Amino acid sequence: MSSSKKIRVLVAKPGLDGHDRGAKIVARALRDAGMEVIYTGLRQTPEMVVRAALDEGVQCIGLSILSGAHNALFPKIMELLKAEGVKDVLVVGGGIIPEDDIPGLKEAGIGEIFGPGTPLDEIVEYIRNNVKF
Amino acid sequence: MSVADLVEGVLSQKRLYLARLISMIEDEDSLALEALSQLYKHTGKGHIIGVTGPPGSGKSSLVTRLTAEFRKRSKTIGIICVDPSSPFTGGALLGDRIRMQEHSLDDEVYVRSMGTRGHLGGLSRATSNAVRAIDAFGKEIIFVETVGTGQSEVEVIDVAHTVIVTDVPGSGDDIQAIKAGIMEIADIFVVNKSDLAGAEKKVTEINAMLDIDPRERAWRPPVLLTNSRKGDGISELVDAILAHLKYLKESGDMQKKGLQRSRDELQELMKYKLTQELSIKLQGKPEYEKAIKLIAKRETDPYTVAEKLIAEFLFSESR
Numbered sequence: 001m002s003s004s005k006k007i008r009v010l011v012a013k014p015g016l017d018g019h020d021r022g023a024k025i026v027a028r029a030l031r032d033a034g035m036e037v038i039y040t041g042l043r044q045t046p047e048m049v050v051r052a053a054l055d056e057g058v059q060c061i062g063l064s065i066l067s068g069a070h071n072a073l074f075p076k077i078m079e080l081l082k083a084e085g086v087k088d089v090l091v092v093g094g095g096i097i098p099e100d101d102i103p104g105l106k107e108a109g110i111g112e113i114f115g116p117g118t119p120l121d122e123i124v125e126y127i128r129n130n131v132k133f
Numbered sequence: 134m135s136v137a138d139l140v141e142g143v144l145s146q147k148r149l150y151l152a153r154l155i156s157m158i159e160d161e162d163s164l165a166l167e168a169l170s171q172l173y174k175h176t177g178k179g180h181i182i183g184v185t186g187p188p189g190s191g192k193s194s195l196v197t198r199l200t201a202e203f204r205k206r207s208k209t210i211g212i213i214c215v216d217p218s219s220p221f222t223g224g225a226l227l228g229d230r231i232r233m234q235e236h237s238l239d240d241e242v243y244v245r246s247m248g249t250r251g252h253l254g255g256l257s258r259a260t261s262n263a264v265r266a267i268d269a270f271g272k273e274i275i276f277v278e279t280v281g282t283g284q285s286e287v288e289v290i291d292v293a294h295t296v297i298v299t300d301v302p303g304s305g306d307d308i309q310a311i312k313a314g315i316m317e318i319a320d321i322f323v324v325n326k327s328d329l330a331g332a333e334k335k336v337t338e339i340n341a342m343l344d345i346d347p348r349e350r351a352w353r354p355p356v357l358l359t360n361s362r363k364g365d366g367i368s369e370l371v372d373a374i375l376a377h378l379k380y381l382k383e384s385g386d387m388q389k390k391g392l393q394r395s396r397d398e399l400q401e402l403m404k405y406k407l408t409q410e411l412s413i414k415l416q417g418k419p420e421y422e423k424a425i426k427l428i429a430k431r432e433t434d435p436y437t438v439a440e441k442l443i444a445e446f447l448f449s450e451s452r
Contacts, residue, residue, distance in 0.1 A: 005160055031224040036248045041231040048237045057156035085149050
């Protein structure tokens with residue numbers, strides 16, 4: 001168990017939905033894959049997500065949202081990350097996000113969207129292969 | 134980021150640089166140690182408060198409440214919370230920050246979660262260097278929250294000026310209270326979740342333990358009742374913390390501890406460097422592998438080989 005180069009991931013629930021089962025399952029899976037996971041809890045504003053990501057020095061942010069507000073919140077988060085000088089952070093999302101919205105989100109800088117039913121090792125592999133140190 | 138960037142960034146209180154430095158410390162990046170070397174003269178100002186106790190005793194909630202109270206008194210705060218890393222996968226669920234939501238957008242509060250990464254004792258190997266970084270950054274109060282501890286994880290005493298040991302009502306009895314280890318390291322005892330049955334009893338047991346302590350101690354640890362969910366007892370706890378700091382300064386204990394700490398730090402670093410140096414010199418040397426085989430066959434012994442190798446490789450010119 002070496003101490004160098006661990007992948008640190010922020011699992012966040014932006015917005016107002018209270019459904020955190022999915023986020024917790026993903027958090028568990030990432031932990032079991034050897035990553036350090038910081039779970040923010042519910043009802044995070046974009047500012048809170050970015051502050052946590054900055055302070056914790058994470059390489060990846062996972063955003064879980066089921067309320068439909070992703071088109072407003074995800075780009076806002078990307079904007080704030082840029083404004084704070086946070087570079088090279090992989091941002092992924094999950095929850096209830098219609099396929100039609102995915103291209104727009106990727107254009108805003110989101111790496112990938114993992115919808116319901118995505119195998120957990122797919123998420124783990126994607127993060128492992130795409131984080132930058 | 135260069136060492137100069139890191140140092141300048143930390144000294145001008147730019148969060149991004151502090152966060153980056155702590156990441157590099159955890160990754161054992163040699164540039165981080167260079168930066169710390171330059172930042173060292175700016176450390177030694179913060180009051181470092183260790184918070185330790187069994188899992189579920191409310192350490193994080195207590196730290197959150199204490200932070201709010203210290204913020205009312207205009208202090209700037211740094212918080213390091215340590216959680217255990219899996220002995221099987223190396224991963225960790227760092228779940229202390231989630232209790233500290235109310236401070237998430239306070240610019241004067243910096244929170245960092247760390248996994249133990251295999252280290253025992255209650256903290257991680259990088260914790261004391263991370264504390265130094267936060268100290269150099271200028272935070273006046275630095276909380277170090279350990280993992281949920283049992284009876285023997287006492288490492289926090291090497292890092293903190295003031296150690297708070299938390300407990301909850303209903304656990305153990307008077308014999309538990311006099312066992313060695315964690316019960317000895319407290320500068321302040323806090324019985325949290327005071328609404329639960331047995332709270333007063335626990336306070337009595339701890340006080341009874343302190344009453345029969347044969348050591349002549351100038352500072353008798355106060356035993357306080359708190360309810361971190363409701364916020365009861367927090368102001369009194371802050372007063373006790375400040376009283377302890379005053380005691381440390383007036384009694385000269387602060388200076389004594391500082392001297393001992395510097396001695397320990399230096400020895401720790403020298404040990405580390407020596408081991409590193411020796412590994413580099415022994416790497417790929419056929420004598421080394423040969424010696425190991427001979428030891429396994431009992432044709433020589435490790436005590437003799439150790440002496441010989443050190444004399445040959447450590448104290449000689451590099452080959």
